[in-house]
Amino acid sequence: MNRFLLTLSMAFGVVFIAGLWIPLKAIMAQELLTLAWAESQARQQPARPWPWADTWPVARLQLAADSEPLIVLDGVHGESLAFGPGRLPGTGRAVVIAGHRDTHFQALQALSIGAPLRYQDSQGQWRHYEVVAIRVVDSRREGLRPEQLAPEHLLLVTCYPFDSLDSNGPLRYLVEARPVGPVPWQDNRRTGIANTDF
Template identity: 40%
Template sequence: MTTLKRHWLTAGLLMIIAFCWGQAGYIVAKAQLAQYLISDAWQQGVLSQTPVKPWGWADTYPVAKLTINQSEPLYVLAGASNRNLAFGPVLLNANLDELSQVDNTQAFNVSIAAHRDTHFALLELVEYGDSLRLDTGKESLSFVVDDLLIVDEKYLSVLDVDDKQVITLITCYPFDALSSTTPLRYVVRGRLVEKSVS
Protein backbone atom coordinates (compact mmCIF):
# COMPACT_ATOMS: atom_id res chain seq x y z
CA MET A 1 0.00 0.00 0.00
CA THR A 2 1.39 3.36 -0.94
CA THR A 3 1.92 6.12 1.58
CA LEU A 4 -0.79 8.25 -0.03
CA LYS A 5 -3.39 5.47 0.21
CA ARG A 6 -2.40 4.82 3.82
CA HIS A 7 -2.87 8.53 4.65
CA TRP A 8 -6.31 8.59 2.98
CA LEU A 9 -7.31 5.39 4.80
CA THR A 10 -6.11 6.83 8.11
CA ALA A 11 -7.95 10.10 7.47
CA GLY A 12 -11.12 8.20 6.56
CA LEU A 13 -10.96 6.07 9.71
CA LEU A 14 -10.36 9.14 11.85
CA MET A 15 -13.41 10.81 10.30
CA ILE A 16 -15.55 7.74 11.06
CA ILE A 17 -14.29 7.68 14.66
CA ALA A 18 -14.93 11.42 15.04
CA PHE A 19 -18.45 10.97 13.67
CA CYS A 20 -19.15 8.12 16.12
CA TRP A 21 -17.79 10.13 19.04
CA GLY A 22 -19.85 13.08 17.89
CA GLN A 23 -22.99 10.93 17.85
CA ALA A 24 -22.21 9.57 21.33
CA GLY A 25 -21.51 13.08 22.58
CA TYR A 26 -24.79 14.28 21.09
CA ILE A 27 -26.72 11.55 22.91
CA VAL A 28 -25.02 12.33 26.23
CA ALA A 29 -25.59 16.08 25.79
CA LYS A 30 -29.23 15.48 24.89
CA ALA A 31 -29.72 13.30 27.97
CA GLN A 32 -28.12 15.92 30.24
CA LEU A 33 -30.22 18.73 28.77
CA ALA A 34 -33.36 16.62 29.17
CA GLN A 35 -32.62 16.09 32.88
CA TYR A 36 -32.17 19.82 33.37
CA LEU A 37 -35.46 20.55 31.58
CA ILE A 38 -37.29 17.84 33.55
CA SER A 39 -35.93 19.23 36.83
CA ASP A 40 -37.04 22.72 35.85
CA ALA A 41 -40.51 21.44 34.86
CA TRP A 42 -40.78 19.68 38.24
CA GLN A 43 -39.97 22.88 40.13
CA GLN A 44 -42.43 24.91 38.06
CA GLY A 45 -45.11 22.25 38.56
CA VAL A 46 -44.63 22.22 42.33
CA LEU A 47 -44.96 26.00 42.47
CA SER A 48 -48.03 26.15 40.22
CA GLN A 49 -49.56 22.84 41.44
CA THR A 50 -50.23 21.90 37.79
CA PRO A 51 -48.38 19.50 35.47
CA VAL A 52 -45.66 21.22 33.42
CA LYS A 53 -44.16 19.58 30.33
CA PRO A 54 -40.35 19.73 30.20
CA TRP A 55 -40.43 20.79 26.52
CA GLY A 56 -43.26 21.86 24.25
CA TRP A 57 -43.71 18.61 22.33
CA ALA A 58 -43.27 16.29 25.33
CA ASP A 59 -46.02 13.78 26.00
CA THR A 60 -45.03 13.49 29.65
CA TYR A 61 -44.34 15.58 32.72
CA PRO A 62 -42.67 14.95 36.08
CA VAL A 63 -45.05 13.70 38.78
CA ALA A 64 -42.62 12.98 41.63
CA LYS A 65 -39.05 13.22 42.81
CA LEU A 66 -37.47 9.95 43.99
CA THR A 67 -34.36 9.80 46.15
CA ILE A 68 -32.66 6.48 46.84
CA ASN A 69 -30.49 6.75 49.95
CA GLN A 70 -28.49 9.95 49.46
CA SER A 71 -28.33 9.77 45.64
CA GLU A 72 -29.13 12.58 43.26
CA PRO A 73 -32.91 12.83 42.89
CA LEU A 74 -34.61 11.10 39.99
CA TYR A 75 -37.68 12.71 38.46
CA VAL A 76 -40.52 10.25 37.91
CA LEU A 77 -42.47 10.81 34.71
CA ALA A 78 -46.14 10.25 33.90
CA GLY A 79 -46.95 7.76 31.16
CA ALA A 80 -45.27 4.37 31.09
CA SER A 81 -43.85 4.18 27.55
CA ASN A 82 -40.49 3.27 26.03
CA ARG A 83 -40.07 6.85 24.87
CA ASN A 84 -40.55 8.19 28.40
CA LEU A 85 -38.28 5.51 29.88
CA ALA A 86 -35.46 6.98 27.81
CA PHE A 87 -35.70 10.17 29.88
CA GLY A 88 -36.27 8.78 33.37
CA PRO A 89 -38.22 6.50 35.67
CA VAL A 90 -41.93 6.21 34.88
CA LEU A 91 -44.94 5.81 37.13
CA LEU A 92 -46.72 2.55 36.37
CA ASN A 93 -49.93 2.33 38.30
CA ALA A 94 -50.64 4.90 40.99
CA ASN A 95 -52.49 8.17 41.07
CA LEU A 96 -50.23 10.30 43.24
CA ASP A 97 -52.95 12.91 43.78
CA GLU A 98 -54.97 10.27 45.62
CA LEU A 99 -52.09 9.49 47.99
CA SER A 100 -52.66 12.73 49.88
CA GLN A 101 -56.12 11.45 50.81
CA VAL A 102 -54.89 8.04 52.00
CA ASP A 103 -54.86 7.53 55.77
CA ASN A 104 -52.55 5.24 57.71
CA THR A 105 -54.81 2.23 57.26
CA GLN A 106 -55.39 2.33 53.48
CA ALA A 107 -53.11 0.20 51.32
CA PHE A 108 -51.31 1.45 48.21
CA ASN A 109 -48.46 0.41 45.92
CA VAL A 110 -46.59 3.16 44.07
CA SER A 111 -44.84 1.27 41.26
CA ILE A 112 -42.01 2.87 39.28
CA ALA A 113 -39.89 1.40 36.47
CA ALA A 114 -36.64 2.56 34.84
CA HIS A 115 -33.81 1.17 32.73
CA ARG A 116 -31.16 -0.88 34.53
CA ASP A 117 -28.24 0.72 32.70
CA THR A 118 -29.21 4.36 33.35
CA HIS A 119 -31.56 5.71 36.00
CA PHE A 120 -31.99 2.50 38.01
CA ALA A 121 -28.41 1.23 37.72
CA LEU A 122 -28.02 2.16 41.39
CA LEU A 123 -30.66 -0.40 42.42
CA GLU A 124 -27.89 -3.00 42.22
CA LEU A 125 -26.37 -1.37 45.34
CA VAL A 126 -29.59 -1.09 47.36
CA GLU A 127 -29.75 -3.20 50.53
CA TYR A 128 -32.35 -4.10 53.14
CA GLY A 129 -32.97 -1.12 55.42
CA ASP A 130 -31.97 1.51 52.85
CA SER A 131 -34.13 4.60 52.52
CA LEU A 132 -36.38 5.63 49.65
CA ARG A 133 -38.06 9.04 49.57
CA LEU A 134 -40.84 10.08 47.21
CA ASP A 135 -41.82 13.74 46.99
CA THR A 136 -45.11 14.31 45.17
CA GLY A 137 -45.02 18.09 45.41
CA LYS A 138 -47.78 17.98 48.01
CA GLU A 139 -46.28 15.52 50.43
CA SER A 140 -43.16 13.56 51.14
CA LEU A 141 -43.26 9.81 51.69
CA SER A 142 -40.36 7.99 53.34
CA PHE A 143 -39.94 4.25 52.87
CA VAL A 144 -37.47 1.67 54.13
CA VAL A 145 -36.41 -1.21 51.86
CA ASP A 146 -37.79 -4.47 53.21
CA ASP A 147 -37.73 -6.76 50.16
CA LEU A 148 -35.42 -7.44 47.21
CA LEU A 149 -36.73 -9.84 44.56
CA ILE A 150 -35.79 -11.30 41.21
CA VAL A 151 -38.93 -12.28 39.30
CA ASP A 152 -40.01 -13.28 35.81
CA GLU A 153 -41.24 -10.36 33.70
CA LYS A 154 -44.70 -11.97 33.61
CA TYR A 155 -44.94 -12.01 37.41
CA LEU A 156 -47.15 -8.95 37.72
CA SER A 157 -48.34 -9.50 41.27
CA VAL A 158 -45.51 -7.22 42.45
CA LEU A 159 -47.73 -4.40 41.15
CA ASP A 160 -50.74 -5.49 43.20
CA VAL A 161 -52.04 -3.53 46.13
CA ASP A 162 -52.19 -5.85 49.11
CA ASP A 163 -52.66 -4.80 52.74
CA LYS A 164 -49.55 -2.60 52.94
CA GLN A 165 -48.40 0.89 52.02
CA VAL A 166 -45.42 0.28 49.74
CA ILE A 167 -43.26 1.57 46.92
CA THR A 168 -42.06 -0.85 44.24
CA LEU A 169 -39.08 -0.08 42.01
CA ILE A 170 -38.62 -2.34 38.97
CA THR A 171 -35.82 -2.73 36.43
CA CYS A 172 -34.48 -5.40 34.09
CA TYR A 173 -32.11 -8.04 35.46
CA PRO A 174 -29.28 -9.00 35.45
CA PHE A 175 -27.63 -5.60 35.57
CA ASP A 176 -24.66 -6.68 33.45
CA ALA A 177 -26.65 -8.53 30.76
CA LEU A 178 -25.38 -8.07 27.23
CA SER A 179 -28.87 -8.27 25.75
CA SER A 180 -31.18 -5.28 25.97
CA THR A 181 -34.11 -7.61 26.60
CA THR A 182 -34.14 -10.05 29.50
CA PRO A 183 -37.01 -12.09 30.95
CA LEU A 184 -36.13 -11.21 34.55
CA ARG A 185 -36.91 -8.16 36.66
CA TYR A 186 -35.17 -6.86 39.76
CA VAL A 187 -37.67 -5.54 42.29
CA VAL A 188 -36.98 -3.30 45.28
CA ARG A 189 -39.87 -2.88 47.72
CA GLY A 190 -40.09 -0.44 50.55
CA ARG A 191 -42.70 0.00 53.26
CA LEU A 192 -43.94 3.42 54.32
CA VAL A 193 -42.41 4.68 57.56
CA GLU A 194 -43.28 8.38 57.44
CA LYS A 195 -45.60 10.71 55.57
CA SER A 196 -45.38 14.50 55.82
CA VAL A 197 -46.62 17.58 54.01
CA SER A 198 -44.04 19.01 51.58
Protein backbone atom coordinates in the same frame (compact mmCIF):
# COMPACT_ATOMS: atom_id res chain seq x y z
CA MET B 1 -4.02 4.73 3.54
CA ASN B 2 -5.14 8.26 4.50
CA ARG B 3 -8.65 7.55 3.24
CA PHE B 4 -8.77 4.36 5.32
CA LEU B 5 -7.67 6.22 8.48
CA LEU B 6 -10.18 8.97 7.86
CA THR B 7 -12.98 6.43 7.38
CA LEU B 8 -11.90 4.53 10.49
CA SER B 9 -11.74 7.75 12.53
CA MET B 10 -15.18 8.83 11.37
CA ALA B 11 -16.66 5.41 12.16
CA PHE B 12 -15.09 5.50 15.62
CA GLY B 13 -16.49 9.01 16.19
CA VAL B 14 -19.99 8.00 15.18
CA VAL B 15 -19.95 4.91 17.42
CA PHE B 16 -18.50 6.91 20.33
CA ILE B 17 -21.13 9.67 20.07
CA ALA B 18 -23.95 7.14 19.64
CA GLY B 19 -22.77 5.33 22.77
CA LEU B 20 -22.85 8.53 24.80
CA TRP B 21 -26.16 9.79 23.43
CA ILE B 22 -28.53 8.10 25.91
CA PRO B 23 -26.49 8.86 29.07
CA LEU B 24 -25.99 12.48 27.99
CA LYS B 25 -29.67 12.86 27.12
CA ALA B 26 -30.63 11.44 30.52
CA ILE B 27 -28.37 13.88 32.40
CA MET B 28 -29.39 16.95 30.41
CA ALA B 29 -33.08 16.07 30.59
CA GLN B 30 -33.00 15.91 34.41
CA GLU B 31 -32.07 19.61 34.44
CA LEU B 32 -35.05 20.55 32.26
CA LEU B 33 -37.27 18.20 34.27
CA THR B 34 -36.17 19.87 37.52
CA LEU B 35 -37.33 23.21 36.13
CA ALA B 36 -40.65 21.67 35.02
CA TRP B 37 -41.07 20.10 38.48
CA ALA B 38 -40.55 23.49 40.15
CA GLU B 39 -43.08 25.06 37.79
CA SER B 40 -45.63 22.31 38.42
CA GLN B 41 -45.21 22.75 42.18
CA ALA B 42 -45.65 26.52 41.91
CA ARG B 43 -48.72 26.31 39.64
CA GLN B 44 -50.14 23.09 41.16
CA GLN B 45 -50.69 21.62 37.68
CA PRO B 46 -48.56 19.49 35.34
CA ALA B 47 -45.88 21.38 33.41
CA ARG B 48 -44.22 19.89 30.34
CA PRO B 49 -40.40 20.11 30.35
CA TRP B 50 -40.30 21.07 26.65
CA PRO B 51 -43.13 21.96 24.26
CA TRP B 52 -43.25 18.62 22.38
CA ALA B 53 -42.93 16.42 25.50
CA ASP B 54 -45.51 13.65 25.85
CA THR B 55 -44.87 13.33 29.59
CA TRP B 56 -44.40 15.56 32.63
CA PRO B 57 -42.94 15.33 36.15
CA VAL B 58 -45.23 13.68 38.71
CA ALA B 59 -42.88 13.01 41.64
CA ARG B 60 -39.31 12.94 42.91
CA LEU B 61 -37.42 9.89 44.18
CA GLN B 62 -34.31 9.95 46.35
CA LEU B 63 -32.36 6.67 46.42
CA ALA B 64 -29.66 7.72 48.92
CA ALA B 65 -29.11 10.54 51.38
CA ASP B 66 -26.13 11.84 49.41
CA SER B 67 -27.85 11.74 46.00
CA GLU B 68 -29.95 14.33 44.24
CA PRO B 69 -33.62 13.39 43.94
CA LEU B 70 -34.58 12.03 40.53
CA ILE B 71 -37.54 13.53 38.71
CA VAL B 72 -40.16 10.82 38.07
CA LEU B 73 -42.22 11.12 34.90
CA ASP B 74 -45.77 10.13 34.08
CA GLY B 75 -45.86 6.79 32.25
CA VAL B 76 -43.36 4.03 31.53
CA HIS B 77 -43.20 4.15 27.74
CA GLY B 78 -39.85 4.27 25.97
CA GLU B 79 -40.00 7.99 25.19
CA SER B 80 -40.35 8.97 28.84
CA LEU B 81 -37.88 6.40 30.22
CA ALA B 82 -35.16 7.83 27.99
CA PHE B 83 -35.33 11.02 30.07
CA GLY B 84 -35.97 9.68 33.58
CA PRO B 85 -37.71 7.03 35.63
CA GLY B 86 -41.45 6.72 35.02
CA ARG B 87 -44.40 6.00 37.29
CA LEU B 88 -46.78 3.26 36.20
CA PRO B 89 -50.33 4.66 36.23
CA GLY B 90 -53.32 2.80 37.65
CA THR B 91 -51.58 1.00 40.50
CA GLY B 92 -53.97 2.05 43.26
CA ARG B 93 -52.29 3.27 46.42
CA ALA B 94 -49.03 1.44 45.69
CA VAL B 95 -46.37 3.29 43.67
CA VAL B 96 -44.54 1.46 40.85
CA ILE B 97 -41.59 3.22 39.20
CA ALA B 98 -39.53 1.84 36.31
CA GLY B 99 -36.20 3.11 35.01
CA HIS B 100 -33.26 2.14 32.82
CA ARG B 101 -30.56 0.08 34.53
CA ASP B 102 -27.72 1.93 32.78
CA THR B 103 -28.81 5.50 33.61
CA HIS B 104 -31.13 6.61 36.41
CA PHE B 105 -31.67 3.24 38.09
CA GLN B 106 -28.06 2.10 38.01
CA ALA B 107 -27.95 3.01 41.73
CA LEU B 108 -30.48 0.25 42.54
CA GLN B 109 -27.68 -2.32 42.55
CA ALA B 110 -26.14 -0.55 45.58
CA LEU B 111 -29.35 -0.73 47.66
CA SER B 112 -29.68 -3.33 50.39
CA ILE B 113 -32.43 -4.52 52.71
CA GLY B 114 -33.18 -1.78 55.24
CA ALA B 115 -31.95 1.07 53.00
CA PRO B 116 -34.01 4.26 53.30
CA LEU B 117 -35.72 5.83 50.27
CA ARG B 118 -37.77 8.99 49.89
CA TYR B 119 -40.60 9.80 47.49
CA GLN B 120 -42.14 13.25 47.02
CA ASP B 121 -45.64 13.25 45.54
CA SER B 122 -47.19 15.92 43.34
CA GLN B 123 -48.56 17.73 46.41
CA GLY B 124 -45.01 18.17 47.70
CA GLN B 125 -45.32 15.65 50.56
CA TRP B 126 -42.25 13.49 51.24
CA ARG B 127 -42.91 9.85 52.09
CA HIS B 128 -40.21 7.76 53.72
CA TYR B 129 -39.64 4.10 52.83
CA GLU B 130 -37.44 1.21 53.86
CA VAL B 131 -36.32 -1.49 51.42
CA VAL B 132 -37.85 -4.82 52.50
CA ALA B 133 -37.20 -7.07 49.49
CA ILE B 134 -34.88 -7.28 46.51
CA ARG B 135 -35.29 -10.00 43.91
CA VAL B 136 -34.77 -10.89 40.28
CA VAL B 137 -37.71 -12.25 38.28
CA ASP B 138 -38.10 -13.64 34.79
CA SER B 139 -40.72 -11.49 33.04
CA ARG B 140 -41.65 -14.45 30.81
CA ARG B 141 -42.85 -16.43 33.84
CA GLU B 142 -43.90 -13.80 36.34
CA GLY B 143 -45.78 -10.68 35.32
CA LEU B 144 -45.90 -7.48 37.32
CA ARG B 145 -49.13 -7.33 39.31
CA PRO B 146 -49.32 -3.99 41.13
CA GLU B 147 -52.70 -4.89 42.64
CA GLN B 148 -50.92 -7.55 44.71
CA LEU B 149 -48.64 -5.00 46.35
CA ALA B 150 -49.47 -3.89 49.85
CA PRO B 151 -51.11 -0.44 49.97
CA GLU B 152 -48.66 2.45 50.10
CA HIS B 153 -45.70 0.21 49.13
CA LEU B 154 -43.11 1.38 46.61
CA LEU B 155 -41.81 -0.93 43.88
CA LEU B 156 -38.78 0.00 41.75
CA VAL B 157 -38.25 -2.00 38.54
CA THR B 158 -35.33 -2.15 36.11
CA CYS B 159 -33.77 -4.61 33.70
CA TYR B 160 -31.19 -7.10 34.92
CA PRO B 161 -28.27 -7.85 34.93
CA PHE B 162 -26.91 -4.34 35.27
CA ASP B 163 -23.85 -4.96 33.09
CA SER B 164 -25.59 -6.88 30.31
CA LEU B 165 -25.14 -5.84 26.69
CA ASP B 166 -28.57 -7.28 25.81
CA SER B 167 -31.11 -4.48 26.27
CA ASN B 168 -34.09 -6.77 25.67
CA GLY B 169 -33.40 -9.47 28.26
CA PRO B 170 -36.30 -11.00 30.18
CA LEU B 171 -34.91 -10.54 33.70
CA ARG B 172 -36.16 -7.73 35.95
CA TYR B 173 -34.61 -6.41 39.17
CA LEU B 174 -37.30 -5.52 41.72
CA VAL B 175 -36.82 -3.45 44.86
CA GLU B 176 -39.82 -3.31 47.19
CA ALA B 177 -40.04 -0.80 50.02
CA ARG B 178 -42.58 -0.24 52.76
CA PRO B 179 -43.58 3.10 54.28
CA VAL B 180 -41.92 4.10 57.55
CA GLY B 181 -41.76 7.23 59.68
CA PRO B 182 -39.39 10.06 58.77
CA VAL B 183 -35.80 8.91 58.33
CA PRO B 184 -33.07 11.13 59.80
CA TRP B 185 -31.10 12.03 56.67
CA GLN B 186 -27.55 13.26 57.11
CA ASP B 187 -28.08 15.80 54.36
CA ASN B 188 -29.68 19.01 55.65
CA ARG B 189 -29.54 21.11 52.48
CA ARG B 190 -32.05 23.89 51.92
CA THR B 191 -32.86 25.33 48.53
CA GLY B 192 -34.73 28.50 47.62
CA ILE B 193 -36.78 30.50 50.07
CA ALA B 194 -38.97 27.65 51.30
CA ASN B 195 -37.72 24.66 53.26
CA THR B 196 -37.97 21.75 50.82
CA ASP B 197 -37.26 19.18 53.56
CA PHE B 198 -34.18 17.67 51.99
